[in-house]
Amino acid sequence: MSAALEELAKPVIIGRSSSHFTRITRIFAAEMRVDYSFRVVRDLMSPNPEDYGGNPALRIPSLQTPQGVWFGSLNVCRELWRRSNPRPRVVWPEELDKPLLANAQELVSQAMATEVTIIMEKVAGAGDSNAHQAKLRKGLLNMMAWLEENTRPALAALPPQRDLSYLEVSLFCLVKHLEFREVLPTASYAELNQFCQQFATRPSASETPFRFDT
Ligand SMILES: N[C@@H](CCC(=O)N[C@@H](CS)C(=O)NCC(=O)O)C(=O)O
16 A cells, blocks of 8 residues: 555544543554544634534544544544454453442543533633532542542452553543643542553553643
8 A cells, every 4th residue: 555545544533632532542542553643623612513523512532534433532442442453452331340340430431521511611711610610620529539539449340351441541531631731639639640650651641641732
C-alpha cells in the first residue's frame, strides 16, 4: 500500500487533548499499538454534528474508520481493540460481575459525566453558585470519597491475568482531569493518587498528557 493510501486507511480519533473521554481512547490506541490520526474539535459549543464526526449527541470522542464512525469512548476503545494484533487481554465493563467492580465503573463514568456538566455550565456562563452546580459538586465529592475508599479492593478483585481494563484507564483519566481542570483538589485522595502514580508509568499514559489544543 502506498504511503498516501496507508494514511487514508488509518482510523481518525476526533476529540480534544484536554478531554478525559478522548484520553481514554488515546491510551487504548497506544496500548493496542494501533496507529491513528487525531482531529481536534476546536469548538465544543458547535451545534453541527459534522464537527463531532457525525455524532448527533454533539460529543467527543468519535473514531472515523473506512467502515464507519464509532461514537463514544467505549465504542472507540472496543474498535481499537478489534484492530489490534495480537489482541491484549482487556477487561471490559460487562465483565465486572461483582457489585464492588460494577459500581466502581458506574461511579467513574458518572463522575466523568458530572465533571463535563460542571465545566460546560461554567463555560456557558452559568457560574458555579446555582443550586444545580451545588448538587453536582456534592455528588462528585461523594463519588470521589467512595472511589477513594473502594479503589484498592476493586483493583484487587480485577482478573489478575489482564493486560488492561477499561476501569483502570477511565479512573486514571478521571483523577488526572480533575487535577488538570482544577475542578476539585485531589491531593487528599491518597489511594487514588497512588494508583495514578503507578498507572502513569505506562508509556500510553505518559505519552498522552492533558493539554489545551492550540
Ligand atoms: N458518553 C460519551 C460522553 C462524552 C463526553 O461527554 N465528552 C465531552 C468532552 S470530555 C463532551 O463532548 N462535551 C461536550 C458537551 O458537553 O457539550 C463517551 O463516553 O465518550
